[in-house]
Amino acid sequence: MKDEQVSRRGIPEATVARLPVYLRALGALAERDTTTVSSEELAVAAGVNSAKLRKDLSHLGSYGVRGVGYDVDYLVYQISRELGLTQDWPVAIVGIGNLGHALAGYAGFATRGFEVVALFDTDPRVVGETVAGLPVLPLDDLEEVSARRPISIGVVATPAGPAQQVCDRLVAAGVRSVLNFAPCVLNVPDDVDVRKVDLSTELQILAFHEQRKALASGAALDAASLATRTLAAGGDA
Amino acid sequence: MKDEQVSRRGIPEATVARLPVYLRALGALAERDTTTVSSEELAVAAGVNSAKLRKDLSHLGSYGVRGVGYDVDYLVYQISRELGLTQDWPVAIVGIGNLGHALAGYAGFATRGFEVVALFDTDPRVVGETVAGLPVLPLDDLEEVSARRPISIGVVATPAGPAQQVCDRLVAAGVRSVLNFAPCVLNVPDDVDVRKVDLSTELQILAFHEQRKALASGAALDAASLATRTLAAGGDA
């Protein structure tokens, strides 16, 4: 009993980050009317190794049946519950530029679990517009709006300049989870979670590997041409 | 000499993922005309611990001066070189919907290191439009365009449905680095890198922690009310 409690609480961060991937793969299986899935099949669909998948799921409890596999619907429910998706989290987006527009219209929010409840901007040319069925409000309304209906997740889609200030206001208004699209580090109190989505970081990581591949094939070419030259010289110089 | 080569090649993946963050922090310092920075200062700006920062930088070489710190410009150059940003990588974006529009216009691409060279879509209503100064081409032009000018990085900004097919075509056209915004797993050969940017995964991870906080404060409230009741009962029941 104590053990169970302990394991229930301490789900490794790496496991939490993979649960959404499993959930998506299970959703696709459910749509194809698959009722049961083995760890091996689900692992392939999610792009992970099956031992890792079983270890991850074991942190949630024993929801599989030996010799049979996992019931798709039941596992969807258990993962959803663990991730907190059996309730709707109210989301506010600050910064309705190109990206904010795209985010407001993103179907991913419509997925069970989230509801966009408010859009904010400071630009008078944007305030008052209707985006994805919601009016864009002046940022100065943030405190009033959040007092009336608490915001669980704040999305920062502003430029880097005002991002920290916007974040501070969100936190002051009671937001304890922030999704940051601005290209900068946000400083927040310990009880606030920030996750960062950063296009240019991702591109730079790809560039690093791209360069390594170019160097590797360049080195291979060098080795090949060296071998050719060595052969042409007819020796083992 | 051999040791140096070995350490040069094997930069840990976790370190590579942080180099862009250091680069950004250094850029901000350079703008404020800071010429020298200590590992402690830079670590704070980047939001990491200074031992980790020094360890990360040590994988690139010995670019600091004991007792003094790091020269900002020199470190910017060394990290840029390591990440492969001293050349421009040609980028193509496939899928010019809301998100594709935002990506094409994103200033992050303009950052030294990347150049958007082509935009593709299949929707006849979008093809022919000019977005961020580039014409949107029919996806069927992909092979011809990439034959004329190789594409290093392909950005998949389509819905999940066609994403795998689009990815297969990119790979067949010689693309070996893919940035995937579609909410699905992409299967690629071993020599192709895929990185994934996934809004709903990030939201779900935030929801998990948000729920844990709610449960924790709920539990705290329960404990408090239990304590109150226990006190009211005047005992240690």
Place this chain on the structure above:
DNA sequence: TAGATTGTTAATCGATTAACAATC
């Protein structure tokens, strides 16, 4: 029972971090 597949163990690997000798 025989076959299949889970849940868990234990070994391995990689990342983090405090501490400090080296050295500017």
Place this chain on the structure above:
DNA sequence: TAGATTGTTAATCGATTAACAATC
């Protein structure tokens, strides 16, 4: 030289994975 800060060591921690006993 005295003070400051790097680069590295070594201990610790967490994540991954193969293997297999448990069990449907």
